[in-house]
Amino acid sequence: MLKQPRKAPRANGRPSLTPEEAEGMRSAIVDAAREIILEGGMPKLTARNLQDRTGMSVGKIYHYFDDMDAVATAVNSRTLADLDQMMVDEALSDPDASPTDILIGLALAYHHFARQEPKLWSALFERGITVMVTSTADWHLQEHLRLIGYVVKALCRLLPGRNEEACWLHARTLLSAVHGVVFLSVEGRYVAVPRESVDEELRFLVGGFCKGMSAV
Amino acid sequence: MLKQPRKAPRANGRPSLTPEEAEGMRSAIVDAAREIILEGGMPKLTARNLQDRTGMSVGKIYHYFDDMDAVATAVNSRTLADLDQMMVDEALSDPDASPTDILIGLALAYHHFARQEPKLWSALFERGITVMVTSTADWHLQEHLRLIGYVVKALCRLLPGRNEEACWLHARTLLSAVHGVVFLSVEGRYVAVPRESVDEELRFLVGGFCKGMSAV
Numbered sequence: 500m501l502k503q504p505r506k507a508p509r510a511n512g513r514p515s516l517t518p519e520e521a522e523g524m525r526s527a528i529v530d531a532a533r534e535i536i537l538e539g540g541m542p543k544l545t546a547r548n549l550q551d552r553t554g555m556s557v558g559k560i561y562h563y564f565d566d567m568d569a570v571a572t573a574v575n576s577r578t579l580a581d582l583d584q585m586m587v588d589e590a591l592s593d594p595d596a597s598p599t600d601i602l603i604g605l606a607l608a609y610h611h612f613a614r615q616e617p618k619l620w621s622a623l624f625e626r627g628i629t630v631m632v633t634s635t636a637d638w639h640l641q642e643h644l645r646l647i648g649y650v651v652k653a654l655c656r657l658l659p660g661r662n663e664e665a666c667w668l669h670a671r672t673l674l675s676a677v678h679g680v681v682f683l684s685v686e687g688r689y690v691a692v693p694r695e696s697v698d699e700e701l702r703f704l705v706g707g708f709c710k711g712m713s714a715v
Numbered sequence: 716m717l718k719q720p721r722k723a724p725r726a727n728g729r730p731s732l733t734p735e736e737a738e739g740m741r742s743a744i745v746d747a748a749r750e751i752i753l754e755g756g757m758p759k760l761t762a763r764n765l766q767d768r769t770g771m772s773v774g775k776i777y778h779y780f781d782d783m784d785a786v787a788t789a790v791n792s793r794t795l796a797d798l799d800q801m802m803v804d805e806a807l808s809d810p811d812a813s814p815t816d817i818l819i820g821l822a823l824a825y826h827h828f829a830r831q832e833p834k835l836w837s838a839l840f841e842r843g844i845t846v847m848v849t850s851t852a853d854w855h856l857q858e859h860l861r862l863i864g865y866v867v868k869a870l871c872r873l874l875p876g877r878n879e880e881a882c883w884l885h886a887r888t889l890l891s892a893v894h895g896v897v898f899l900s901v902e903g904r905y906v907a908v909p910r911e912s913v914d915e916e917l918r919f920l921v922g923g924f925c926k927g928m929s930a931v
Binding site: 624647668669670671672673674675676677678679680682683684688690691692693696700701703704706707708709710711712714 | 840863884885886887888889890891892893894895896898899900904906907908909912916917919920922923924925926927928930
């Protein structure tokens with residue numbers, strides 16, 4: 500949650516920051532937090548490390564953000580915007596693409612983003628923003644969840660007989676499945692698919708799911 | 716790693732434990748560890764809590780296990796055996812089942828186990844055993860990874876033209892995808908599929924994947 504900076508004049512008599520200046524301070528804090536995560540991952544995002552990086556006191560940082568979760572959320576919001584941009588560039592730029600092509604493209608973009616920015620991507624699931632979506636209304640309301648809307652939209656085109664709620668449910672399944680493949684592979688855990696095979700396997704998985712859904 | 720108990724006679728002159736007695740001690744420690752995880756999850760599995768639960772000193776516990784990771788691994792091994800049994804019961808008991816039916820059945824069993832034993836299931840991915848499988852040889856060697864073999868076997872039946880290595884790769888993809896759906900739903904995170912829809916959605920996902928793979 501962003502805090503409104505207090506309006507009281509400073510102790511030294513100079514006027515308090517303008518809204519633009521306050522936004523600049525917030526932005527500088529988020530820049531520093533992002534660098535910390537890029538270097539060492541979310542666990543390194545502590546008030547102390549942020550103080551060392553920005554040269555601002557912990558008190559000053561907490562003037563602009565309620566707590567470190569709020570700082571983490573601000574970094575995650577930027578990451579989601581970057582992910583969104585990659586999905587648009589990779590999967591949504593061809594107006595003639597079929598719904599299946601779009602869904603495969605979105606899955607590949609998701610994978611490519613995770614590989615390109617593994618620390619920022621992992622941070623999405625570790626702290627701050629909880630990308631928990633429980634109903635269709637949520638992603639209409641939440642700008643940063645546009646990416647889920649892309650999947651719903653393509654599924655609704657693929658399955659014209661089904662209503663949006665049904666597409667929404669299948670979109671969650673597909674996203675969870677793709678997330679599972681990407682997450683385990685990026686983390687190298689459990690039964691991870693090897694890095695060089697993930698794109699091809701995602702094509703099989705998403706393409707197969709689309710075929711299966713169309714046939715029902 | 717299990718430690719061989721030291722053979723030296725006890726300070727009080729009584730002979731050291733027989734192998735059966737030592738095995739009984741180990742088993743009692745694992746029982747207690749499993750109860751601790753069932754009650755509070757893997758984070759509660761500490762040497763101190765194990766001492767309180769078993770009445771054995773920490774030193775005595777470390778006489779039988781190298782460290783707490785080894786205790787966690789022993790609990791996870793039991794969990795995997797239970798999961799294996801549920802998969803056999805739910806998915807492998809019908810000799811006339813098609814490969815697709817078997818693969819759907821395995822996915823459902825995976826989900827049902829996670830719902831029935833959420834704490835033991837989560838513990839599999841938190842500590843101890845790293846269920847990291849990198850080649851076909853691994854699951855032939857590792858008894859507790861039989862469950863992956865079930866998937867490979869069904870896929871090889873479904874895709875008779877493909878060699879075992881290819882089936883193995885697709886099995887990893889399918890397991891990762893199913894894991895993604897189950898994991899996010901059980902944890903209630905991200906774009907989780909609601910509990911009551913997971914079975915049906917897994918049928919779509921696995922059935923679709925099987926269709927897609929067969930058509931390639």
